[in-house]
Amino acid sequence: MTNTEMMKGAKFNKNGVGAARCPITQVPKPAVTRPDEVLIRIEAVSICGTDVRALADPPAFDFVDGIIVGHEGCGIVEAVGSDVSNCKVGDKVVVHPNIWCGKCPSCRTGHINLCENFRHIGDRIDGAMAEYLCIEERMVYVIDSKVPSHIAALAEPLACVLNGTTTLPAHPGDEVVVLGGGPIGLIFAMLYKAMGAHVTVSEPGEYRRALALALGADEVINPKEIDLEAALRAYAPQGADLIVDAVGVMLPTAIQIAKKGARIAVFGVNQTATVNIPQYPITEKELTIRGTYITKGTFPLAVKIIESGIIPIDKLVTHRLPLEQLLDGIELMVKGTAGKVVIEI
Template identity: 45%
Template sequence: MLAGVFEGEGKLSIKEVPEPKITEPDDVLLKVEFAGICGTDVHILEVPPGHPATPGAILGHEYVGIVVDKGHNVKTVDIGDRVVVDPNLTCGICRYCRRGLPNMCENFTTLGIYLNGGFAPYNVAPSKALYKISRDVPLERSALAEPLSCVVNAMRKLNLQVGDNVVLIGAGPMGLLFLLMIKAQGAGRIIVIEPAPFRAKIAKELGADIVLNPKEVNTKEAIVDITELGADIVIDAVGNQFATTLDLARRGGTVLLFGMNENALPQIKQITIPRYELKIFGSYISWFSFPQTVAILESGNVPVEKLVTHKLPLGKLQEGIDIMKRGEGIKILINPQET
C-alpha cells in the first residue's frame, strides 16, 4: 500500500509500504477514511524540525476509520464499527498516569508521529485508543475528533459563564475550534485577534462578533472600548502571546495558554498576575475527553466540519502540507483510499 512516510530532514515521501497486520491480542486493524493535516505535521517537516518524529514512521495523527479486523482480546469495538482515534498512547503505570494525569505520562508515544498513523489506507492501533462514533455523523466532522478533544480538555479549565466576554488570539484551526465551542457555551462578545485576512474572514463567518487586525488597531484600547473592563477570558491559541494576554484580561480574569512554541520567551510584567488576581492556565492535548468529544460530534451542535477547506487524495499530501504552510487552508483532510 502507499503511505505518507516521514524520511527525516524535512522530507515526506509517498511510498509503497507493507500493509499492517495484527500482531497483538488488543490490536485493531482500521481502514482509514480520512486523516487531517495538523500544524504539528507541518512543524515535523520543517528544517530544523519544529517537532520531533520518528524517521520511517507514517504520519497522520488525526484520523477516523472502520474496524476491519481485531485481536482476540478486543471487546470494545466490533468489525464494521466506525471509530475515532486518540493517538496519544500512555503507559498507565508511571507516576503521572497513577495520579490520573495520563496527558502528562512520562512514557507516552503518539500514533502518526512516533508510531505509524493515518496517512495510509490501513493502520493498526490498540483498542484502548479507539472510540466508536455513529455512522450518521458526517465523516468530515468525525475526522476532527482529535483536535476537538484537545479543546474540550482546555474548555474544562475556563469555567466559562454565560455572557462572558472572550478574546481569542489566533484564528487557525485550533483557534476556530475554540470559537465554535465558546459560542455553543453561551459566551457574550467573542473578539478574535487575527492579522491574516483569509483566517479573519472565516472567523467572522463562524460567529466571531468582532475581528481585530493587530497590525491596524491598538487591540488593548479596542477591547477596553468594547468590554469596558477588559476580557473575562483571554485564550492564546498561537503560542507566543502570553504578554498580550495579560494586557487584555480584566482584573480577576482568566488566561488560557493553549498554543505552543518552543522558541517563545516572553517578557512579562509578573506583578500584573498577583496584583490583578489573574488566573493562568495551561492545557495540553486531551485528558479523558474523547467520550465527551464524541457526544459533541454526534449531537451536531458544534459544526466543526465548517473548518474543512480542502479534501485531497493521499497522493496530494505534500500539496496539502504546502497549502497549510502558505496559510491558504484551515483544515485539510486526506483520503488515503484515493491516490
C-alpha cells in the first residue's frame, strides 16, 4: 500500500460558516493518469465574483460541496501525458476552466460556451485554488514566461469579456456606458477604450470609480448621488451607442439611457434577480440586446492582449495575498475596496 501525496488546497464546505466555509486543508495531490493530461504547479489564482457569491453566508451561488475552489489560474507545467503536444514541462500556462463535451448540440454547432454537459473546474470539479491542478491538454494555453503569474491569471476573465466585445465591438467615437465598476466592468471599459470609444463607468463605490479613471475611463458617475441619464445626456444628448450591464440587474437602466439603434451587452450573472423590462422602448428604439456568457474561442486573443500590454490590465490587480488569506480577499471584494484580488500559491 502506497502513501497518497498531499498538497494544500481551499476546499468548499457548503455548511461551514466564516473560516469554515472554505478551509485551507490538506487534499490529495493530482497526478497525470491519461495521455492527454497536464499537471500544473499553480502559482496564482484570481478571485472571481462567483467565488465571492458562493463563499457568502448563505451561499448565493451553487458550488458542489467538497470541491477545491478557484478557476482563474496560472502556473508552470510539471508533467505531461504521452500525447500532449501543445505544451511542455517548464512552460507557463493559463487554464480554460469550462470543460465542454464536444458532443452535445450546442458544442456541435460551435457554441462551446453553451455546452449542455459542462464540467466547470472550481465549482463542479476540483479547481485551481491549490498547489497543483491536473487538466486536459485542450484546456491549457501557453503564455510568455515574462508575464508575471498574478497578471497571467487574468486571462480567463479577459477571455470572457472578449466574448462580449468581439460580438458587440465599439467603433471609434462611440459613446459607451459600463454599468458596474467591478473587475469585469473595468475590463469592458479598458477594451472599449482601446477600440476608440468614449467610455463612462457608472459605479457607486468610490474606490472603484477612482480605479476606473486610473484604467482610462473618460467619465465616472456615482448613480446613487447623480442622475445617470441626466449626466450622460449633458455630453451625449442622444444617449449611449453601446451599454454593458456588468452587474446582472441593470437592463432597465441600459434601455433607458440607450440611443436609438443602440446595442446592449448583458454580461452580469445574478441567479436570484428579477427585473421588470419595458418592452416598448426596445421596439421603438430598435435596440439590440445580446447576452454574453463566459468565453468562446477567445482565450488565444486574451493571451495575446496580456502579452502585448495593449491595455493596462496589470493595474487592475490591487491586492496579492497568500492562500491562507483567501477569505480576506473575498471580504475585500465584498466591500468593493479592491479591483482584482489574486491569491498566490
